[in-house]
Amino acid sequence: MVSLTAASVVPVSCAMALLGVGCLAAALLAFLLVRQLVKQRRPPGFPPGPSPIPIIGNIFSLATEPHVFLKRQSEVHGQIFSLDLGGIMTVVLNGYDCVKECLYHQSEVFADRPSLPLFKKMTKMGGLLNCKYGKGWNDHRKLACNSFRYFGSGQRLFERKISEECMFFVDAIDGHKGKPFNPKHLVTNAVSNITNLIIFGQRFTYDDRDFQHMIEIFSENVELAVSGWALLYNAFPWIEYMPFGKHQKLFRNATEVYDFLLEVIKRFSHGRVPHVPRHYVDAYLDELEQNSGDPSSSFSYENLIYSVGELIIAGTETTTNTLRWAMLYMALYPNIQERVHREIDGVLTNGRAPTLEDKHKMPYVEAVLHEILRFCNIVPLGIFRATSQEAKVNGYTIPKGTMVITNLYSVHFDEKYWNEPGVFSPQRFLDSSGNFVRREAFLPFSLGRRHCLGEQLARMEMFLFFTTLLQRFHLQFPPGTVPTVTPKLGMTLQPKPYSICAVRRQQKFPGS
Numbered sequence: 222m223v224s225l226t227a228a229s230v231v232p233v234s235c236a237m238a239l240l241g242v243g244c245l246a247a248a249l250l251a252f253l254l255v256r257q258l259v260k261q262r263r264p265p266g267f268p269p270g271p272s273p274i275p276i277i278g279n280i281f282s283l284a285t286e287p288h289v290f291l292k293r294q295s296e297v298h299g300q301i302f303s304l305d306l307g308g309i310m311t312v313v314l315n316g317y318d319c320v321k322e323c324l325y326h327q328s329e330v331f332a333d334r335p336s337l338p339l340f341k342k343m344t345k346m347g348g349l350l351n352c353k354y355g356k357g358w359n360d361h362r363k364l365a366c367n368s369f370r371y372f373g374s375g376q377r378l379f380e381r382k383i384s385e386e387c388m389f390f391v392d393a394i395d396g397h398k399g400k401p402f403n404p405k406h407l408v409t410n411a412v413s414n415i416t417n418l419i420i421f422g423q424r425f426t427y428d429d430r431d432f433q434h435m436i437e438i439f440s441e442n443v444e445l446a447v448s449g450w451a452l453l454y455n456a457f458p459w460i461e462y463m464p465f466g467k468h469q470k471l472f473r474n475a476t477e478v479y480d481f482l483l484e485v486i487k488r489f490s491h492g493r494v495p496h497v498p499r500h501y502v503d504a505y506l507d508e509l510e511q512n513s514g515d516p517s518s519s520f521s522y523e524n525l526i527y528s529v530g531e532l533i534i535a536g537t538e539t540t541t542n543t544l545r546w547a548m549l550y551m552a553l554y555p556n557i558q559e560r561v562h563r564e565i566d567g568v569l570t571n572g573r574a575p576t577l578e579d580k581h582k583m584p585y586v587e588a589v590l591h592e593i594l595r596f597c598n599i600v601p602l603g604i605f606r607a608t609s610q611e612a613k614v615n616g617y618t619i620p621k622g623t624m625v626i627t628n629l630y631s632v633h634f635d636e637k638y639w640n641e642p643g644v645f646s647p648q649r650f651l652d653s654s655g656n657f658v659r660r661e662a663f664l665p666f667s668l669g670r671r672h673c674l675g676e677q678l679a680r681m682e683m684f685l686f687f688t689t690l691l692q693r694f695h696l697q698f699p700p701g702t703v704p705t706v707t708p709k710l711g712m713t714l715q716p717k718p719y720s721i722c723a724v725r726r727q728q729k730f731p732g733s
């Protein structure tokens with residue numbers, strides 16, 4: 222009988238084991254491939270769209286200027302068409318008619334947010350902005366709206382607080398004595414302080430490095446959230462375990478932001494008296510305590526951190542970028558700036574500070590701010606939506622849970638509603654007598670159930686900051702420079718960093 226020694230057994234079993242592992246890996250790969258290809262099949266009745274590449278679908282077509290690419294695709298495939306984002310079947314809505322049909326006429330059907338791996342990882346589909354449509358969202362939205370009314374835009378005193386911030390802002394700009402500076406940090410700080418007043422009851426000084434750093438990395442995340450890496454992560458969440466890639470930076474930033482928010486929430490809730498809320502955080506903690514015995518309650522410390530973060534970034538990134546574009550365009554079009562100066566001087570006689578009551582007396586300023594919002598498309602693709610139930614649109618069937626992209630840029634450049642949409646012209650918001658006119662296809666704040674919660678606040682801020690700034694300064698580029706107007710891409714469109722000179726002006730009073 223032949224006896225097998227250990228030495229002869231080991232290589233054979235080792236090779237068998239390797240073969241086994243290899244077969245298993247191949248089977249797993251084949252399984253994943255088949256699953257991916259099945260996921261990439263358009264469901265019956267689904268809108269058509271550009272041909273996808275196997276596995277990754279249309280992800281890479283969104284790499285540069287996705288809003289422009291998607292509008293061009295709508296000219297080929299129709300106002301509603303589909304995309305395959307690596308197995309995530311997505312519907313894109315283009316043009317005013319189509320966006321209105323879905324977001325307004327079928328408001329509830331299109332009110333959900335997609336359960337994307339990135340959102341799940343960031344906020345577990347809780348909080349407010351990324352929250353799934355349902356009781357949790359309803360409770361959080363109601364609390365935020367009430368707090369905004371109670372501690373913010375519903376209060377007469379609040380307007381004074383914004384005016385105070387406007388003064389800090391223009392005084393800080395004055396510090397540059399007409400020399401070139403990049404306005405980004407000052408605008409960001411000033412604007413975020415308005416939201417901070419509602420959320421924490423206090424502002425942060427312009428030299429608060431910790432707050433500035435938090436806003437900086439949070440804002441970086443707004444950019445990273447729609448980067449190619451984020452889209453890849455949504456399609457293939459296992460890339461989380463790859464040590465490189467921009468998604469890793471996104472996760473690190475998020476952890477840092479949440480740690481910071483936790484600290485500030487603790488600091489500003491110190492000394493809280495139950496049922497006597499001083500700000501949003503106090504009001505949230507009241508709700509949390511009142512519902513502590515209810516297992517179905519969505520109020521939690523974790524969701525408090527998420528919603529505070531979402532309110533800060535949604536309020537800061539958008540209004541800041543609008544004002545930064547406004548400053549850039551004023552310097553770019555001196556004739557428009559001059560007309561703004563004339564209108565401000567005519568209304569704010571004796572150099573008094575602007576109030577919201579002056580708004581209806583300044584139709585040109587209103588027209589300029591509206592044209593900035595239309596032309597610059599601050600949130601070009603809105604915030605991704607999802608269908609909360611099966612939807613029927615233009616004869617197509619869209620299953621429940623489908624991701625939906627609302628191309629707001631295509632609404633603002635919709636030739637059916639705008640004459641020469643590619644031309645920057647505040648005049649389009651004025652009638653022949655110079656009165657301000659509302660335009661239907663103007664949706665910078667989106668539409669329907671999930672429309673922007675901060676619209677009223679943003680409008681107050683934009684008017685007061687813009688008029689206070691232009692009342693005091695003439696804006697011009699440093700001699701010999703003209704910055705690019707090509708935007709920096711992200712979830713929001715922002716100007717690339719630029720330098721500007723804010724030169725103090727002598728206000729001209731009527732008759733002088």
Ligand code: HEM
Nearest residue numbers: 350535536539540600603604666667671672673674675679
């Ligand atoms: C010029 C300024 C602003 C613009 C252009 C803007 C635009 C938008 C857009 C397009 C959406 C997506 C709505 C959708 O899902 O279709 C949105 C949502 C939202 N915005 Fe704004 N926004 C601005 C200012 C603000 C401010 C000041 C706040 C609060 C401080 C704010 C808070 C929010 C919140 C919480 C949501 C999510 C609403 C929800 O999911 O229920 N926004 N905004």
